[in-house]
Amino acid sequence: MHPGSNASGEGWLLRYRWSPQGDDEPLPPEIAFLAAHGVTVPQLIKAKRYALLWGVTPSEALLALGFIDEDAFYRALAAETGVPLLPADIAISPHAPYDLGIRAGIVALQPNRRHLAFAMAPRGIAVQELLLRGPRLARQGVALIAPRRLAERVMAASAPPHRAPGGPRVAG
Numbered sequence: 001m002h003p004g005s006n007a008s009g010e011g012w013l014l015r016y017r018w019s020p021q022g023d024d025e026p027l028p029p030e031i032a033f034l035a036a037h038g039v040t041v042p043q044l045i046k047a048k049r050y051a052l053l054w055g056v057t058p059s060e061a062l063l064a065l066g067f068i069d070e071d072a073f074y075r076a077l078a079a080e081t082g083v084p085l086l087p088a089d090i091a092i093s094p095h096a097p098y099d100l101g102i103r104a105g106i107v108a109l110q111p112n113r114r115h116l117a118f119a120m121a122p123r124g125i126a127v128q129e130l131l132l133r134g135p136r137l138a139r140q141g142v143a144l145i146a147p148r149r150l151a152e153r154v155m156a157a158s159a160p161p162h163r164a165p166g167g168p169r170v171a172g
Helices: 029-037 041-054 058-064 070-081 098-104 125-139 147-158
Strands: 106-108 118-120 142-144
Touching (some): 029 041, 070 142, 098 106
């Protein structure tokens, strides 16, 4: 559990309601936590403003503006919520629905010794929900992964076996 939060995570986001520099401009919780992970408050404010202009979420604007890369964003989110990052040695279930898994941002995992059951790549408002529910999800076998990485791993798990020219099928 994050310092300053209660058992349900309530009150957890309140420390991010206003920028740490005392500005009167509220920062969206889905990106405000990044002030503790190397993104400057002016960058967060700029991302918030562009999100309104572009009609996207603040986290999407932040990533599009290049203030943080996707992998670093999800590492910071994992550190902030206590939900682990999906280790490279844990495979996506080959039965995970390819298109639905990528669109929904959540897929089942193959059984593993770490007891992780699902990989999740939250976007937009789902990031804010994760900030509220992180400790609970960590106990339920959920791991985080960046959306691009999730898509790569789902496509690899869904790929048909390769056939060597003139030879037997080779698993790929």
